[in-house]
Amino acid sequence: MTKAVWRFMALSDLTNEITRDPSVFTGDEPAEMKTLEHVMKLIEDTISEVKNQAVQCLGQLTKILRDSHQDFVIEKLISLFNGKDDELRDVAGLGAVQTLFP
Numbered sequence: 849m850t851k852a853v854w855r856f857m858a859l860s861d862l863t864n865e866i867t868r869d870p871s872v873f874t875g876d877e878p879a880e881m882k883t884l885e886h887v888m889k890l891i892e893d894t895i896s897e898v899k900n901q902a903v904q905c906l907g908q909l910t911k912i913l914r915d916s917h918q919d920f921v922i923e924k925l926i927s928l929f930n931g932k933d934d935e936l937r938d939v940a941g942l943g944a945v946q947t948l949f950p
Contacts, residue, residue, distance in 0.1 A: 852895040859890060859901040866908040874912055884909060884917055888924050891939055899939050 862883070866873050873880065887909060890902040910918060928940035 852893075852898055855890060855893065855895070855898045856901050859887070859898065859905045862887075863901070863905040863908050866905075866912065870912045873909070877914065880914070881917060881920075884913070884920065888921065891928065892936060896935070899935075903939060 873883070887902055887905050890898055891906070893899050893902065906921065910921060913921070925940045928936050931937060931940075
């Protein structure tokens with residue numbers, strides 16, 4: 849399998865676990881932030897399927913994030929939305945809609 853497939857599968861598994869039982873993600877604030885940073889980084893992936901899966905995962909994560917982590921997500925999405933890359937701007941816009949209006 850390619851690395852892109854691994855990234856996609858990891859995001860899919862994380863999304864499924866959070867959907868199934870949100871409490872598996874909550875508790876350890878540094879681990880939450882590190883996971884969130886990785887998901888946000890994957891929004892900038894070179895593979896469209898990985899980007900889309902990262903947005904779906906982000907949509908589930910934002911339902912259970914601490915307020916300070918939600919601020920981080922919104923700031924990151926705004927910076928991507930204001931960037932010059934059209935595809936990232938579209939993905940960030942979609943992420944913003946899913947994040948702010950779950």
